[in-house]
Amino acid sequence: xxxxxxxxxxxxxxLAVQIPLESVGYEFYSAGNSAEGFERLxxxxxxxxxxxxxxxxxxxxxxxxxxxxxPAPDSEYAAYRDVPILMLTSVHTxxxxxxxxxxxxxxxxxxxxxxxxxxxxxxxxxxxxx
Amino acid sequence: MVWMEEIKSLSEGxxxxxxxxxxxxxxxxxxxxxxxxxxxxxxxxxxxxFAGVGVLLGTWLASGILNLRIPAVxxxxxxxxxxxxxxxxxxxxxxxxxxxxxxxxTYQWFARFQIGVDWLAMILLVYxxxxxxxxTLVFFLFHIIIASMLLPHDRAFLYVTLAxxxxxxxxxxxxxxxxxxxxxxxxxRYDDPVYIAxxxxxxxxxxxTMAYLSMTISRRLRRREDELAALYGIVQATTSTLDLPEAxxxxxxxxxxxxxxxxxxxxxxxxxxxxxxxxxxxxLSERYRDKAPIExxxxxxxQEALSGKTVLVPDTAHDDRLRYPDKVGAEGIxxxxxxxxxxxxxxxxxxxxxxxATHHFTEDDAAFLGAIAAQGAVAIENAQAYQMLExxxxxxxxxxxxxxxxxRSPVQVVISLLNxxxxxxxxxxxxxxxxxxxxxxxxxxxxxxxxxxxxxxAAGKADVLATTERGLVxxxxxxxxxxxxxxxxxxxxxxxxxxxxxxxxxxxWGDRAELDRMLNNLVSNAVKYTARGEVRxxxxxxxxxxxxxxxxxxxxxxxxxxxxxxxxxxRAKNARQVxxxxxxxxxSIVKDLVERYGGEIExxxxxxxxxxxTLTLPLAESCS
Numbered sequence: 001x002x003x004x005x006x007x008x009x010x011x012x013x014x015l016a017v018q019i020p021l022e023s024v025g026y027e028f029y030s031a032g033n034s035a036e037g038f039e040r041l042x043x044x045x046x047x048x049x050x051x052x053x054x055x056x057x058x059x060x061x062x063x064x065x066x067x068x069x070x071p072a073p074d075s076e077y078a079a080y081r082d083v084p085i086l087m088l089t090s091v092h093t094x095x096x097x098x099x100x101x102x103x104x105x106x107x108x109x110x111x112x113x114x115x116x117x118x119x120x121x122x123x124x125x126x127x128x129x130x
Numbered sequence: 131m132v133w134m135e136e137i138k139s140l141s142e143g144x145x146x147x148x149x150x151x152x153x154x155x156x157x158x159x160x161x162x163x164x165x166x167x168x169x170x171x172x173x174x175x176x177x178x179x180f181a182g183v184g185v186l187l188g189t190w191l192a193s194g195i196l197n198l199r200i201p202a203v204x205x206x207x208x209x210x211x212x213x214x215x216x217x218x219x220x221x222x223x224x225x226x227x228x229x230x231x232x233x234x235x236t237y238q239w240f241a242r243f244q245i246g247v248d249w250l251a252m253i254l255l256v257y258x259x260x261x262x263x264x265x266t267l268v269f270f271l272f273h274i275i276i277a278s279m280l281l282p283h284d285r286a287f288l289y290v291t292l293a294x295x296x297x298x299x300x301x302x303x304x305x306x307x308x309x310x311x312x313x314x315x316x317x318x319r320y321d322d323p324v325y326i327a328x329x330x331x332x333x334x335x336x337x338x339t340m341a342y343l344s345m346t347i348s349r350r351l352r353r354r355e356d357e358l359a360a361l362y363g364i365v366q367a368t369t370s371t372l373d374l375p376e377a378x379x380x381x382x383x384x385x386x387x388x389x390x391x392x393x394x395x396x397x398x399x400x401x402x403x404x405x406x407x408x409x410x411x412x413x414l415s416e417r418y419r420d421k422a423p424i425e426x427x428x429x430x431x432x433q434e435a436l437s438g439k440t441v442l443v444p445d446t447a448h449d450d451r452l453r454y455p456d457k458v459g460a461e462g463i464x465x466x467x468x469x470x471x472x473x474x475x476x477x478x479x480x481x482x483x484x485x486x487a488t489h490h491f492t493e494d495d496a497a498f499l500g501a502i503a504a505q506g507a508v509a510i511e512n513a514q515a516y517q518m519l520e521x522x523x524x525x526x527x528x529x530x531x532x533x534x535x536x537x538r539s540p541v542q543v544v545i546s547l548l549n550x551x552x553x554x555x556x557x558x559x560x561x562x563x564x565x566x567x568x569x570x571x572x573x574x575x576x577x578x579x580x581x582x583x584x585x586x587x588a589a590g591k592a593d594v595l596a597t598t599e600r601g602l603v604x605x606x607x608x609x610x611x612x613x614x615x616x617x618x619x620x621x622x623x624x625x626x627x628x629x630x631x632x633x634x635x636x637x638x639w640g641d642r643a644e645l646d647r648m649l650n651n652l653v654s655n656a657v658k659y660t661a662r663g664e665v666r667x668x669x670x671x672x673x674x675x676x677x678x679x680x681x682x683x684x685x686x687x688x689x690x691x692x693x694x695x696x697x698x699x700x701r702a703k704n705a706r707q708v709x710x711x712x713x714x715x716x717x718s719i720v721k722d723l724v725e726r727y728g729g730e731i732e733x734x735x736x737x738x739x740x741x742x743x744t745l746t747l748p749l750a751e752s753c754s
Contacts, residue, residue: 010539016546115546117549118550118553
């Protein structure tokens with residue numbers, strides 16, 4: 001079964017995602033911040049990364065995704081460039097931070113609101129792993 | 131007198147931005163109009179010295195050289211008399227000027243009195259030089275010009291009318307033999323060289339005096355015009371920006387060019403009023419700009435200025451009011467003119483003009499700097515008010531961001547965790563457990579809606595135009611999306627959800643999400659508060675606007691609830707009795723949005739019969 005790495009500083013959010021994913025058999029790994037996430041990335045070599053937007057800073061997740069998808073040939077994470085990224089947000093539509101997946105700007109594959117139900121998360125994960 | 135009125139109206143605030151009373155005073159509490167009058171009065175006194183001496187010289191010339199039979203002694207007395215009363219006027223004007231309480235009316239009265247005395251002297255001169263035959267008659271013209279300069283229109287005409295009456299009176303008295311005629315000329319005069327010479331002399335004198343008077347007047351007019359233009363430029367420069375440092379720098383630059391001086395600086399009082407801090411400047415070196423703030427308690431010059439006076443330092447090398455004359459000298463500053471910047475509640479700072487040569491500034495410059503400072507005060511206060519608003523706005527946005535993250539995130543996490551429980555990912559729940567989880571979830575979902583609504587409202591009010599994507603939005607499309615969103619819900623409740631769309635594509639300039647929110651809230655309410663019957667939507671053109679009608683056959687809105695309907699958190703009693711939850715923010719969001727789109731919303735409702743909301747939005751075509 002596919003391996004999923006979740007990078008999120010909120011253990012409750014992690015748990016809410018972990019339970020449904022594990023219940024259907026995914027191997028689930030988690031990291032509490034980006035630095036730990038990059039470490040675990042190499043250990044786990046996941047098939048999918050779930051990333052939180054706001055961690056220590058409001059846009060830490062964005063920066064993490066940019067590093068992961070760095071197109072430079074000598075990028076440290078070149079091997080993981082094609083791992084799909086699902087970004088979890090709690091960014092409300094009326095705040096200045098208003099994003100949708102954008103090839104040039106934000107190299108992630110899908111966005112999902114944190115309040116999304118477990119079924120929705122499962123469906124999204126399945127779609128990205130196809 | 132046009133320029134005087136212009137300046138008067140400007141200082142009274144008719145001409146430009148509103149200026150309050152305390153700002154009209156520039157120099158020792160005197161208005162510009164008064165200053166103009168005072169300077170005209172001193173000009174008149176200066177002229178009169180020449181007039182007095184002219185009478186004496188003319189008498190000597192006519193009786194001594196031309197041997198005219200004029201009453202020399204009374205004319206000498208008249209000439210001396212003119213000089214004597216002029217000396218008195220000169221002394222009086224100085225005394226009036228020294229008293230700060232002298233009112234405009236006093237100056238007006240003084241002007242009228244002087245003119246009255248002048249005219250008496252003039253008619254005496256006419257009588258003593260031949261009455262109706264007098265070659266000095268033409269001199270009345272100068273007095274008429276002076277009177278029309280110094281006096282208001284109606285008064286000037288009164289004096290002008292007086293001139294022929296006085297001359298005619300003298301002629302009549304002489305004609306009737308009541309006043310002895312003064313003979314100067316024999317009857318035949320064209321071949322009398324003395325007559326010709328005297329007429330020519332008086333004519334020449336009159337032409338030169340006339341030319342001098344009109345040149346003086348036009349020069350003064352031109353200078354006022356220049357000042358007005360400069361002042362207008364300053365108003366433009368300072369009010370075209372609401373950025374305070376920018377406004378202050380522009381004010382300094384405009385001051386420097388208007389006074390043709392070396393540099394200018396604006397220092398504003400700090401909050402406690404203890405220090406003056408340089409906030410804007412032009413033409414000063416960086417080193418000079420970066421000088422420490424001025425401690426008001428130790429700066430005599432600034433104390434004087436802050437007390438409301440325009441202060442002149444004619445020569446910076448010899449003025450003990452300066453604390454660091456060497457630094458001022460090193461900057462190349464030889465003279466300083468300071469004017470107070472007086473705001474609505476008192477002095478807020480000092481405007482200084484620096485000259486590169488001693489005695490660069492005149493009295494007029496002082497008055498003018500005062501006028502600039504008054505104008506600057508308006509611009510500064512406007513910019514300050516705007517800055518305060520911006521700060522408030524920023525803290526509001528900050529609040530919105532905090533609420534977003536700090537309030538919304540935990541709520542979302544709770545919902546996610548409850549969902550995990552509810553969906554049985556950690557094992558099936560028994561009936562009681564499921565019921566409890568369900569209750570908790572409904573509560574927390576309500577809380578999330580409330581937070582989202584609050585955020586919408588706060589964001590909407592905080593940044594009107596900050597929406598990211600504005601463009602042409604088709605109302606049919608938006609209404610169609612909203613309709614299909616509620617179709618399932620309506621079907622569940624057994625309601626007919628019908629809509630009528632126009633053939634044409636009605637578009638509005640705006641943000642699709644906002645328009646969606648607007649219509650969504652109305653349709654959502656209609657479906658929510660209608661138990662049976664129908665919900666009808668319609669969209670149609672009404673001249674340059676789109677009319678959107680959302681009507682239902684629901685519970686209706688009681689009359690007493692209608693006035694508060696759009697209030698935040700308001701929910702009508704019968705709405706609260708309906709089982710479904712609501713935050714009471716939906717309609718205030720709609721109203722807020724509709725107003726921002728320049729539209730209107732009307733409501734029409736009968737309890738138990740239904741409600742109709744009619745929305746009017748300006749179409750994109752009529753906005754362009």
